[in-house]
Amino acid sequence: MYETHFGVPMSGAVLNAINTRLDARTVSVLLKHSGSKLVIVHPASLQLIRDALHLLPPAGHLLAPRVILVEDPYYEENNNDDDSCIHHVLMTYEDLLEKKGDPEFSWVRPASEWDPMVLNYTSGTTSAPKGVVHCHRGMFLMTVDRLADWAVPRRPTYLWTLPMFHANGWSFPWGMAMVGGTNVCLRRVTAAAVYAAIARHGVTHLCGAPVVLNMLANNASTSSETIPAGKKKKKVHILTAGAPPPAAVLQRVEAVGFEVSHGYGLTETAGLVVSCAWKGEEWDRLPASDRARLKARQGVPTACTAAIDVVDNETGRGVPRDGETMGEIVLRGGCVMLGYLHDDEATRAAIRDDGWLYTGDVGVMHPDGYVEIRDRSKDVIISGGENISSVEVESVLYGHPAVSEAAVVARPDEFWGEMPCAFVSLKDKDAAGSVTPADIISWCRDRMPRYMVPKTLVFRADLPKTSTGKIQKYVLRKLANDMGPTCKGETIE
Amino acid sequence: MYETHFGVPMSGAVLNAINTRLDARTVSVLLKHSGSKLVIVHPASLQLIRDALHLLPPAGHLLAPRVILVEDPYYEENNNDDDSCIHHVLMTYEDLLEKKGDPEFSWVRPASEWDPMVLNYTSGTTSAPKGVVHCHRGMFLMTVDRLADWAVPRRPTYLWTLPMFHANGWSFPWGMAMVGGTNVCLRRVTAAAVYAAIARHGVTHLCGAPVVLNMLANNASTSSETIPAGKKKKKVHILTAGAPPPAAVLQRVEAVGFEVSHGYGLTETAGLVVSCAWKGEEWDRLPASDRARLKARQGVPTACTAAIDVVDNETGRGVPRDGETMGEIVLRGGCVMLGYLHDDEATRAAIRDDGWLYTGDVGVMHPDGYVEIRDRSKDVIISGGENISSVEVESVLYGHPAVSEAAVVARPDEFWGEMPCAFVSLKDKDAAGSVTPADIISWCRDRMPRYMVPKTLVFRADLPKTSTGKIQKYVLRKLANDMGPTCKGETIE
Incomplete structure (x- = not known):
């Protein structure tokens, strides 16, 4: 991966480093969208690429990218690898360098400094990568x-x-x-x-x-x-x-x-x-x-x-x-x-x-x-005409000594339109008995205006995250939506 | 000077920081060549600027740049200042900021990043500034x-x-x-x-x-x-x-x-x-x-x-x-x-x-x-068809424990065309008696090929330098030239 950041642009190509934690369907969408010609892949992701290539539409299959496998002598988790993967592989990375490489190669400078060099699909706090x-x-x-x-x-x-x-x-x-x-x-x-x-x-x-x-x-x-x-x-x-x-x-x-x-x-x-x-x-x-x-x-x-x-x-x-x-x-x-x-x-x-x-x-x-x-923009909670910053509410939640992670999203409310709904994980997973959602709501009441205090607070073992560690609010927003609207006067769940 | 590095380009003008150690004649040449419209000057250089302005040709005089004086309460060496300087001064720098400045001024961005921003006259190891x-x-x-x-x-x-x-x-x-x-x-x-x-x-x-x-x-x-x-x-x-x-x-x-x-x-x-x-x-x-x-x-x-x-x-x-x-x-x-x-x-x-x-x-x-x-290029000494690097000879001279500074230039030679001529200053100015030119020539003989050893070695109290501390080889070259050609077999001076 490190070498490709140099070799790919220096050969005149555009580098598209793909998130290895995506699913095969998404990877196939990216390969098709980018028109990739060559995929350099580590054994840990070979199955993913195989599955992604299978998902390319038949017409596109003829144009499927060639696969270069980076051999990794220290990688030992490949027992489950399917041998059928191998026929997708054109050659190994070291073979590519050895057999096709030219020590005298003059690297290809871009004709213009404005020429594209990298393509990065947004990892997506939304579900539509661009x-x-x-x-x-x-x-x-x-x-x-x-x-x-x-x-x-x-x-x-x-x-x-x-x-x-x-x-x-x-x-x-x-x-x-x-x-x-x-x-x-x-x-x-x-x-x-x-x-x-x-x-x-x-x-x-x-x-x-x-x-x-x-x-x-x-x-x-x-x-x-x-x-x-x-x-x-x-x-x-x-x-x-x-x-x-x-x-x-x-x-x-x-x-x-x-x-x-x-x-x-x-x-x-x-x-x-x-x-x-x-x-x-x-x-x-x-x-x-x-x-x-x-x-x-x-x-x-x-x-x-x-x-x-x-x-x-x-x-x-x-x-x-x-x-x-x-x-x-x-x-x-x-x-x-x-x-x-x-x-x-x-x-x-x-x-x-x-x-x-x-x-x-x-x-x-x-x-x-x-x-x-x-x-x-889409995470702002609009409650009775007031804009509530989810980040502000979260920063108060993070201040609570028992809280490990917190995310606040909008939940529909019959009266106010939306109300803050907090998802919280605790540092000590076994402490859920001694710390209650009400304790934490009370902590918030002491530290923020009343209208910002979460009306719903849910304990979870872990919060859903993207591969880069961003909390996936759209997942939580769906959960909060599925709970249905809170009612006026409803107590904390 | 520091502030002008920001204010001048941000007002849309080009900054030309002038070497304050130049003489009035040269400064007048630069002011004319650059078409300067405004000069911001410290009291220490006011006399220099006055003299430079007087040297501008009469026609150019009408277009003479306006002068802004930076007042300096800590500057005490201005006793010799001629009162006649003052009529050249449009206003002081602080007055300019106070009376003409606008706190709401939006700085002027260049239309293109390729627009000129600074003008720098080469300080000149040659005598022709560009x-x-x-x-x-x-x-x-x-x-x-x-x-x-x-x-x-x-x-x-x-x-x-x-x-x-x-x-x-x-x-x-x-x-x-x-x-x-x-x-x-x-x-x-x-x-x-x-x-x-x-x-x-x-x-x-x-x-x-x-x-x-x-x-x-x-x-x-x-x-x-x-x-x-x-x-x-x-x-x-x-x-x-x-x-x-x-x-x-x-x-x-x-x-x-x-x-x-x-x-x-x-x-x-x-x-x-x-x-x-x-x-x-x-x-x-x-x-x-x-x-x-x-x-x-x-x-x-x-x-x-x-x-x-x-x-x-x-x-x-x-x-x-x-x-x-x-x-x-x-x-x-x-x-x-x-x-x-x-x-x-x-x-x-x-x-x-x-x-x-x-x-x-x-x-x-x-x-x-x-x-x-x-x-x-012009400092290379060509002796009997061999290129001698003056820098290489100097680096050996600097290795001598008594040497403070050294500069080597070409001196004409009847037989070889050119021969190295060294100008040397000693760390201890009074040591000239105990260290002789012959000692230093001998030090060189032990450390470089024969053809590179200076044939002439001159002790000087100081070497001539530009304002930025570069040794002015063109001055030394002229001195060496004026000595006339060395002859075959001539001993060290």
């Missing part, structure tokens, strides 16, 4: 901008907790090459594996959605000593984005010894284009909870981002910089995608006049110019 | 590329030893703003002032030509303890470029406690586009002298540099990567200038087919892809 196309110019800008903004030193040791198929790992395949970094990969991202890699390899940097931070914070007690006692006694830097991190999670993971940087971006911007630039000693002096609250804000435009604004949906004008008035976050800059593949309509809806990208995220602009996300 | 024009795009690339390549952390403390009028301080006015750096400025760059600033302000980063490194190394004994005992016990990082640093100087300045990074660029590339990327532990293990020798190589292209090569002047083809065959260094990339102002002929000579910039520097390509400069 093919985001980025050009060489955008990837270059993202790479150098990210290194400069995160202040990545030379020769870091980088742990791949963020998959490379997610917006090309926020450009770090190229970035790590640029600074001479060491790449450490994991078969499976667990807290134990991360702490072991930090101790064994002296990991200095890793990326992940807030769910990864939460996992590390919740599992620190057994292994927290590995961070200071690791091979190198360096701070471990975590860059987080992909969802608004609850301040309580930031505070917990920093208490364990990680140094968190927080930013914001979309697949449509190839990675982070907004960064919560830290104001040094001025903010260092504040109490931990205030620091976490400031760090939970998405931040200011990075150098590659020409402009950002929060606009009123009706008028298109910027909202007041008061930290309260909600609007849609829009931005312009060198990292905005060329567009969605084969979808001019969606492209026109996303990129409007003068190149402004409409992100679909709802936020506020603080007086100091920092943007803070309140919600995805 | 006006290098760079665009917004190039300045952006240089800024982020330099931060990423030098791995500048957030909120560094940067000491301005490199003047901002020299290729816009290699883009660090913008770079320091981007990372929230603290800028420390000096009235006059002396070793004592630099060490004092490190101790007082906790300086973490500074830039300078090798002559600055040499100054710091030679004056370390009196104040070396200030580095470890400074306000912050951080390494002080020095970025050097502008001339090939002798390995002996690198070794000395690192012994004092500085960490040196070395790169290469030209005014025509807006700063450093080649960087001696350090190969980590592989090179850390080597003895100090080997490390210094490796670090003295100019290096590999940075991320903003598309390609670099060393080509044969006759054929235009790349020379063998053997570290021996000399050729002209050529490069392409996003930081190459738009061209020379009002000088299409010089532009065409510098930027040739497909955007290759011909640097005029002679170098070799090492087998590992690192470029090393051997000389400026």
Whole structure:
């Protein structure tokens, strides 16, 4: 996967890193939509690709992509592999290099820096994936901008907790090459594996959605000593984005010894284009909870981002910089995608006049110019005419000492139209007896306006997530919908 | 000067930072050539500007630029100022901001990223300055590329030893703003002032030509303890470029406690586009002298540099990567200038087919892809058909314990055509009695081929330098020329 980030564009082709956790049907849709000619696959996903190829329509079958298999001597879970897979494989990756490779090959430079370089299907907090196309110019800008903004030193040791198929790992395949970094990969991202890699390899940097931070914070007690006692006694830097991190999670993971940087971006911007630039000693002096609250804000435009604004949906004008008035976050800059593949309509809806990208995220602009996300447009709960930010309710839920994860969605309400419905998992799965939904509702009542308090609160062992660790709100929204409307005066479930 | 790097381009104008150490005649030539409309000047240079304006031809006088004076309450050396200066001044800088400024002003974005942003007159190892024009795009690339390549952390403390009028301080006015750096400025760059600033302000980063490194190394004994005992016990990082640093100087300045990074660029590339990327532990293990020798190589292209090569002047083809065959260094990339102002002929000579910039520097390509400069084209000494690199001879001279600075130029020779002529200053000015030219010639004989040994060696108290600390070889070349040709068998002077 790492090598393809170089070899594929340098051969003049477009790289489409596919999420290996998708199902065969979706993969077949992507292969057809992208018109892929060649698939490079690891044994762990060979069955998936075989099934996907079988699902291609018969006419398309003749044009089915060729399959190159990456042999993996350390991969031992392939006992269940069906031998019938093999006839799909044209050759192995090493054979391809050995037999078809040319050491004198001059890499194919793009005719224009605007030529497409990568295709990324949105991993989907919605169920309809779209093919985001980025050009060489955008990837270059993202790479150098990210290194400069995160202040990545030379020769870091980088742990791949963020998959490379997610917006090309926020450009770090190229970035790590640029600074001479060491790449450490994991078969499976667990807290134990991360702490072991930090101790064994002296990991200095890793990326992940807030769910990864939460996992590390919740599992620190057994292994927290590995961070200071690791091979190198360096701070471990975590860059987080992909969802608004609850301040309580930031505070917990920093208490364990990680140094968190927080930013914001979309697949449509190839990675982070907004960064919560830290104001040094001025903010260092504040109490931990205030620091976490400031760090939970998405931040200011990075150098590659020409402009950002929060606009009123009706008028298109910027909202007041008061930290309260909600609007849609829009931005312009060198990292905005060329567009969605084969979808001019969606492209026109996303990129409007003068190149402004409409992100679909709802936020506020603080007086100091920092943007803070309140919600995805579709996640805003509209209750009796009031807009309720699900993110705000969640951040209070995360503050409860027993809560591991929380997600709030709209549930129909007979009187108010919608009311907040919270899904919560507990840190200690056996604690469900001692902590009740009513306890947690009561915690909310003490900390937010009455109209924002969840009317429904459901305990679940786990919350449904995308492969990149984003909670799938559309799944929860369906669950809440299926519960039927709450009635006036109904008590908590 | 720092503010103008933002305000001038953001008002839609082009910034031309003028070297304040030039004479009035040259400044008047630059003002006329650039068609300057506004001059912002510090009291220390007001007399210079007045004289320059007087030298503008009468017709041009009507179009003479308006003068804005930066008042400086801490500047006390203006007793000699002529009151007649004042009538040239339109208003003071603070008045300009106060009376003409508009807090609601929307800064003027360039219509195209290729629009000119800065004009830099080459400071001149030759005596004919040319006006290098760079665009917004190039300045952006240089800024982020330099931060990423030098791995500048957030909120560094940067000491301005490199003047901002020299290729816009290699883009660090913008770079320091981007990372929230603290800028420390000096009235006059002396070793004592630099060490004092490190101790007082906790300086973490500074830039300078090798002559600055040499100054710091030679004056370390009196104040070396200030580095470890400074306000912050951080390494002080020095970025050097502008001339090939002798390995002996690198070794000395690192012994004092500085960490040196070395790169290469030209005014025509807006700063450093080649960087001696350090190969980590592989090179850390080597003895100090080997490390210094490796670090003295100019290096590999940075991320903003598309390609670099060393080509044969006759054929235009790349020379063998053997570290021996000399050729002209050529490069392409996003930081190459738009061209020379009002000088299409010089532009065409510098930027040739497909955007290759011909640097005029002679170098070799090492087998590992690192470029090393051997000389400026015009500084190569051709003796009996052999090309002698003045830089190579100088690096041996710098190795002599008594030598402070050395410069080698061609002197005519009746038999060989040219022979090396060395100008040397000693660390201890009073040591001239105990160390003789013959001692140093003898040191050279033990360390280089016979034909490279200087036939003439002259002790001087100081070597002539440009304002940016480059030794003015054209001055020395004239001195050597005026000595007349050496004869076969002539002994050392």
